[in-house]
Amino acid sequence: MTGRMDSLRAAMVIARRDYVASVWSRTFLFFLIGPLLPLLAGGLFGAVGANVDKETGPPTIAVILPADEANGLVRARVLIAERLGEGALPQLRLVKPAGEGEVQARALLADNVRRSSAVLSGTLEKPVLTGPRGVLRDLRGEVGLLLDRTRSLSLARLFPDGDAAAAFEEPVTLTERPVDAAAGSDARARSLVARIGQVVLMFLTLLLTGMMLSNMVEEKSNKVIEVLTAAVPVDGIFFGKLVAMLGLSLTGIAVWGGAAALALIAFAGPAVIPPPAVGWPIYLALGLIYFAATYLLIGAVFLGIGAQANSVREVQTMSMPLTMAQLGLVAFASAAVNDPDGPLALAAAILPWSSPYAMLARAAGQPTLWPHLLAILWQAAWVALTIRLTARWFRVSVLKSGPPSLFARLFRRRRSAPISG
């Protein structure tokens, strides 16, 4: 027990050293600035994704007006689209009125399969637009234009004399009925939150693992690793290094998160992003846990592979396929965004390295919490196993200690003995 405590304490000494050395280095400044570019790229990916993903395509308004009024609205849309273009107007989906308008509107908004950005109900005289605040703000102009044109067409039919029609024409008063986005109505926005969450998670992990590998190579080149391995088990060294970088990333997240929150409050207001299904506090907490899990899982693999490298160039060569693999994992886990209960999403949640991404996406769209508890335990077990395995690999391949793994036996490359004496 004392041995384990000694190892843990020594691991924390390594973590502290690495953390302090990194925070006080110039590269940390670049680390803080760095995410701006990936986030920009993430925005671009999001935009591209939005184009190819019909689920997150142009806003669609479900229309529950009386049949003749609904048809007039469609005609009006066609006429306006001829002048302004198809992309300038939201899509309309006619729905037969059934029961109380507001209840039906909320049910339509909550439908994750046939997604609607907003619902237009009532009559042409007293139209009601239901939807999240942000969507109402975005759509109120287009909907007003559609309603005005529909009424004009209708009056023109009743009063062929244009002057008389103009005399009867009054501006339509559009009643807006905002819904609580937290009630699970804004699937489109949640899908966006999920995708942003995944992209942020991926880029943070990439940044950190890159820094950690450089650090490891530096220690190998200046021979500090020999001092460390003589005092601390390799598992402890790996754990200390991972904890240091995790601490570093949390520092970064605190800075970036603070800056982002300030920017949101200053420029957009707090209600611009609809909350995820589990609510913001839990989503952020889960985001932090899943970030730690994905970082530890992928970082341990990177550390194990990177520890074989002797130069930064070798690290870069080794990192490339790993980075591609990580992109693949994110793509795999993105299945969970559109179909959180589908077989692909389930597989992504089970595969340890994609599990954090898949589960973060799930947290954005599904309110149930128990799967997260299960996933966190599952990921924690894999973190421990991965660190253990990569540390063993380091001992076998770099320190040439212990029996070689099956992999090493199958693909053994003859290396010159690293130890003289």
Place this chain on the structure above:
Amino acid sequence: MRAEVTRLAIEARGLVKSFGGRRAVDGIDIAVPEGAIYGVLGPNGAGKTTTLRMLLGIIDPDEGHRTLLGEAQPLRAAPRVGYLPEERGLYPSMPCQEAIAFMGALRGLPLKEGRRRATTLLGEAGLGEWAGKPIRSLSKGMAQTVQLLGTIVHQPRLIVLDEPFSGLDALNQGRLEGLIRAQAEGGATVLFSTHVIAHAERLCERIAIIAGGRVRFEGSVADARGRLRPQVRLGTRSEDGPWRAALPADAHREGGLWLFELPETGIEPLLHALIEGHAGIETLAIERPGLHDAFVAIAGQAAADTMREDEEVRP
């Protein structure tokens, strides 16, 4: 009557280690008594560093077992051990005082106490003014001193030094010898490897001579020397005569002198024969063999030549 039991700081039996099919260490046995200064001698490639690494638990042996301060898993004893590796390792940007405290902290010494001790140790080593300066600003010898201080800052019971004299000038080598003696006087066991026989001869009570991955000799320096008979150097005015018959069979001439091992019967019968035979003794010297001679006799001339070459390459 009470039997004296010597406690062992290190005990290793049958250590074997291979790299890529080549046996670097081939069945090494070592027993280091507590409180001793113990030297591991051998040329480069003899298996010294590999042996030390196995003893410390940095790598595991393929065969054999070892205990370090009573622990079968050497890393469990890490807080009581100090280790200076052959390839020195320090963080270049770390201040000297922090580097020493960090090395102590790895072995369980609280950082605050480590900093305090580091200040004292640096002052004693004449490096007080460098305490806050980064390692990269030090000369190689100074950096080596800092690492050595980091090795002993937590006051270990066992100090393992791999080629500690390598890269030091004569002045610093003398200081290091003093420091090793001081640590041993303080009760610590010191084990060091070296390819410079003179250091071992001056410092060690016991040595192990390693060559080709095997221990060729293990015991006291006196025992190693005792393996050789003293050498006699004899110079005579007369080049030939009946006295020649009294010379041992191994006597040979070198530089105008007769060289041979001191006979088992001692020098007196020979001296008598030389005087009786009118050899005309000009020079008669009986030389005790040095550790180098013992090394040559034990490990072979080839190993000794390699050691000498190493010494020339790495003064």
